[in-house]
Amino acid sequence: MSGEDEKNSSSTQTPTANTSTYVPGRVGIVGLGLMGGSFAKAFAKGGREVYAWNRTHATVELAMVETIQGELTPDVVPTCELIILCGYPEVCVQWLEDMQDLISPRAIAIDTAGIKRSICDKCFAIAADKPWTFVGCHPMAGTQYSGFGHARANMFHNAPMVVVPPPMDDFARLEVLERLKNLLAPCEFGSFTLATADFHDRQIAYTSQLAHVVSNAYVKSPAAQAHKGFSAGSYKDLTRVARLNAPMWTELFLDNADYLSAEIGTLVTNLLAYKQAIDERDSAQLCTLLEEGDRLKKEAERR
Structure with a gap:
């Protein structure tokens, strides 16, 4: 979507049937x-x-x-x-x-x-x-x-x-x-x-909508307010779409609530696995999770 257009209200005129040529x-x-x-x-x-x-x-x-x-x-x-x-x-x-x-x-x-x-x-x-x-x-x-x-x-x-x-x-x-x-x-x-339409919405929930949710939530860390001098490409890439048209994206998210909610659930489950490995200082499990993500990214790029 990107879509950031102004919210419009259409004409109230009642038209008559048209037979003209464009x-x-x-x-x-x-x-x-x-x-x-x-x-x-x-x-x-x-x-x-x-x-x-x-x-x-x-x-x-x-x-x-x-x-x-x-x-x-x-x-x-x-x-x-x-x-x-x-x-x-x-x-x-x-x-x-x-x-x-x-x-x-x-x-x-x-x-x-x-x-x-x-x-x-x-x-x-x-x-x-x-x-x-x-x-x-x-x-x-x-x-x-x-x-x-x-x-x-x-x-x-x-x-x-x-x-x-x-x-x-x-x-x-x-x-x-x-x-x-x-x-x-x-x-x-x-x-x-x-x-x-169904396949589009399922894919967009992951490729676009989830990215906006994650970016918008990511900048809510108190650390974001002191990032200058400590941030580079990774921060810029992950926060680019945190800026958004809130009313428009609210409508888009709710129109696709089933697929977007499922993607957020998958992400939360995956994040908790990383958190658990870090909390338990489990280097083997953490390395496995990181290698898995790297492998899946490479596979997705080859498709």
């Missing part, structure tokens, strides 16, 4: 935080037309200076071939529900949230009988900072993109995925990995 390559972005802003800048650099909406209108005005063509209003939504939802998970779902009848036939809508089950279950249902397609997505890129001011055009350069396609036959899926890759070309993703 402008090829035009992009609509909901939320101009770190993720949405980086998408906007990447597309603008690639020569695409970009329209965006953000809860704080001043951010839209700032983006209009050199990044976007204008605001993503209800009358602009039907003209977009690609719509990217970069808000909080609940905001993504609400916006799509509100605007479902405005989206142009054959357009593609994606999200960027760090969890997929709670997003995809609802958004696939919204799009099920529509002439456009929703695809769950998670760009594996980001920083510990948030907001449009930290967005950059090269955020996604060589980064992996996880894609959760909707239920459809193989030929339709292939066509949608090829179109999506072409539409996202200006972002320069390094790879596209297909996954189910």
